[in-house]
Amino acid sequence: MLTSFFSTSKPIHTIIVLVYMSVSYFVANNTLFSNAFSWKPFLQAVGVWLLFIMTLFILNFVSQKNELNKRSSYRILLFAVFASALPVALQSPKIVITGVFVMLALRRILSFRSGLHMERKLFDAGLWLCLASITCFWTGAFSMLLLAGLLFYGSTTLRYWFIPLLAVICVAILCTCYVIFIGEDQSYILSIIDDFSFDFSTYTSLTILIPIAVFSTLFLWTVFRYIQDSKRATIAQRPLYLLVIFMAIIAIAIVVVTDNKTGAEWYFFLIPLAIIMTNYLENASGKFFKEFLLWIVVLLPFTHYFLS
Template identity: 45%
Template sequence: MLTSFFGSTKPATLIIVICYMTVTYFLANLGAFTLDVNASEITRVSGFWLLYIFTMFVLNFVAQKNDLTKRNAFKIILFAAFTAAIPTALVNTQVLVAGMCVLLAIRRIISLRSGLAVERKIFDAAFWIGIASLFYFWSILFYGVLYFGILIFVAYNFRYWFIPIIGAGCVAIFKTCYVLYMNDNTSFIWQFYDPISFEFSGYNEGAILIAISFFIGIFAWTIFNYIRGYQAAAMKQAPVYILIIVIAGVGLTLTILAPSKNGDEWYFFIPALCIITANYLEKAKGKIFKDLFLGVIILLPFLILYLS
């Protein structure tokens, strides 16, 4: 029943996903509303809710435009459920902004395979990753995805390899000019870098540990199916499979290097996990099993919110 419902792209399906995201988002942000809540706080929380919804639409667009999944709602309900399972990300506005910027960059990187407007796409991707790094420093790792995209799609032109430096430099110049104009000091340069931390004690909290264990378990369960899909893919589509695996690898690396291990760092791994898991749901046999599998994923955030 669940897989049949979300296996289509009907308007009702999209409305259900938006309602699901709205409920989980505002439950996660319940602490922002106090007895003396004001209009500016309501506007701020509502604005980032719209950003959260917009990120889902970007993921859906990227997946359908580039044939990463079939035309269904699996990737968006998975995005809604996986992100809701880490409520710390939904209250961290910097993570929400950085995650959206990274997805916009990934959209441009994947579109490099068309061979059209390559310089502009590389610059745009580098620019978006640079913006993301201003909000969450370790999203800078996605420059590795950009260079990998150049390698597999447009490595034939040597000058393309220098464009990401220009894009990152533009972000650095704009940021420096803004800070000097507003504060007249350069201390932000040293504050920009976040140190690497291998302190995982934050994962001792039950709710976070359940969510992360679930992510790792699903990834381990579905990645082999995705690799088989790569082996069977047409020559034109095969590089995209590799790129998604690289994006997942970068997302996992980010979770290891992030200075604060409170769960929100997994937000950057989720888009790739959604694509890989959606492919699994499309190809897996056994309707009852798939319904149970998807049902557990959908219900997981409410268990997390209850334990938080």
């Protein structure tokens, strides 16, 4: 049974998930094999694949380090399956690269609770979020997560509030130097700013609609249990629960305002969803229902290839 097999964390689980992710990624990018071979796109695809794998390891590290979940393999399985259900995201290097930046920022934000090296962590988080907003503009909204973490763990120290701004200034200076170096003008910098749109017409495609519907249903089903568990958590741990929920809310807001909606924008929502659903699988009763739920998730990516 899946729930029993992945209820522990062993190297074999990681190997299985990595193989699954690799197959899913290269199937999503099958044009590499159907077109005439070229080293440049091949090496780019391999680089993005490595970043995709890196995202999984950062997620696993962040979850274990901050005790967001127990020592099970659910979170890596769920993230791998959720991402595989969105091949359009795996086909976008920009989305995968931004996902790494967001995860690195989340790693720093959640580590605020230790109170150690706060200046360095604040600068790093601000830097990663600036880079994320350059590659995908609206992911800059995750800056609110940084401010929320600072509010929970460092609001009494005034200088902390200015350190993320310093990171923004540093990135702005570097970007300006780069633009001057390549001979462009300020319009080149302004081109990173995306428009917003509330047009969801692309979601009428079943290959996009079905995964989104499953993600939304799973979130609504499991988030209330997550909120209940946050109330039973220790005072030091409780803000971490709230930050994960807040991250999910921000990710949904990014989906709503993104201009060119392809379904790939849901990729950032998968990170908090994997954490929240893992908590449900680890703590909820009803073994048969959890098994049924996990099988639905595992089979979800196959619907895309069945419908396309």
